[in-house]
Amino acid sequence: MGHACDRRERRDGRSRAHRARPGEGVPVAATPQRYSISLRKRYHTMRVIVFVLLTVAVWVYFRIWSRHRAIARGIRITRAMDAVTDAYREGDYETALQKAEDLKDGLSKTAAYCYFRGSMLHHLGRFDEAEASLREGLPLEENRSRKALVCNTLASALMEHQRYPEAIAVFEDAGRAWPDRGANQRGLAEVRLRQGRELPEALELARRAVEIDRRATGMEKEALDSRLGEDLAVLAWAVAANSGDVGEIESLLEEAFPLCGAKTKPVLAELHYHAGRAYEALGIPEKTREHFRQAIEADPKGNFGRLARVGS
Incomplete structure (x- = not known):
């Protein structure tokens, strides 16, 4: 009896094993599909990670390359x-x-x-x-x-083209863009002096240019000094065209020339040209010719050298 029962139990067990749902009680090796799916998921995850790492690496490289390129271009431009x-x-x-x-x-x-x-x-x-x-x-x-x-x-x-109304409009544009720069007022004064008209207004504009640039900051001293020197020379011309005060004119020029020095030839020529125009307005031909001569000598190929050559 005992042996018969054992045989029935073994048969019943095999029968239950055959009726079991897929995957229940079955070794992993018996489910290759699941194994394959698991591997595919793992490899997909690895591909995503590798892609992300490569993307980050390319981005970092591009940033470094762009920065180096910008630095190199900055050095070249300077x-x-x-x-x-x-x-x-x-x-x-x-x-x-x-x-x-x-x-x-x-x-x-x-x-x-x-x-x-x-x-x-x-x-x-x-x-x-x-x-x-x-x-x-x-x-x-x-x-x-x-x-x-x-x-x-x-x-x-x-x-220089004698397009004076256009020049005035553009000088005014410059003044709106940078109101704390006296050169804008100086330019407006010079346009009037070149034409020999609106002379009181030219004097007022020239004085305003000097006032602005005397208190100017935010730039190298050499640049600020040069700008003020140019203003003073135009103011000397404007004073000569209005009151003819020789003492004030000579005082303005004595201050102007040391501020500009002799390092920048075009600016030195500009000062001599404006000084020449001041003495021309005063009716002192000897000093007029001397300043025009020095303007030509300082900048023979430049604008103020040419202007002085025409005026002399």
């Missing part, structure tokens, strides 16, 4: 600007014009390129080209102070 400025100080405008080409961003023109190119063309007397370059650069310039510098140079080029 060197180019130094080269342009050095040539300008010597009155070598052709060299400065060539060096300005390095201010491009590849083949693209930049605000700095258009400004420096326009400025050098202005000094060379190529006023139409100067105007075109400066106008092209204005929309590219985002900094208000630098936009004022562009406007000042453009207005000066228009003044």
Whole structure:
């Protein structure tokens, strides 16, 4: 009996095993589909992780590369600007014009390129080209102070073309962009002095330019001194055209020349030209000729050297 019962239990057990639901009580090796699914999930997770890591690595590399490229471009632009400025100080405008080409961003023109190119063309007397370059650069310039510098140079080029109403409008634009810069008022005064009209207003504008630049800050002392010196020379011309006070004129010029020094030839020529115009208004031909001569000597290829040559 016992053996018979044992045999029935073994048969019943095998029968229950055959009726069991898939996966219940069955070894893992008997379910290859589950094993395959598990592996696929694992490999998919690994692929996602690898993709994320690669993406992060590429992003980091791009950031580093962009930063290095920006630094390299910044160094190149700084060197180019130094080269342009050095040539300008010597009155070598052709060299400065060539060096300005390095201010491009590849083949693209930049605000700095258009400004420096326009400025050098202005000094060379190529006023139409100067105007075109400066106008092209204005929309590219985002900094208000630098936009004022562009406007000042453009207005000066228009003044040399005797396009006085346009010059006044652009000098006024410069004043709105940078109201704390006396050069804007100085330019408006000079436009009137060049025409020999509205002389009391020219004197008032010239005095205002000096007042503004006497209290100016935020720049290197050399630049501030030079700007004030230019203002004082125009004020001397304006005083000569109005009251003719010789004592005040000579006092203004005595202050102006040491402020500018002799490092920047175009500025030195500018001061001598304006001093010459002051003495011309006073009717002192000897001093007029002497200052015009020194303007030509300081900057023979530049704008004020040419103006002095015409006036002498």
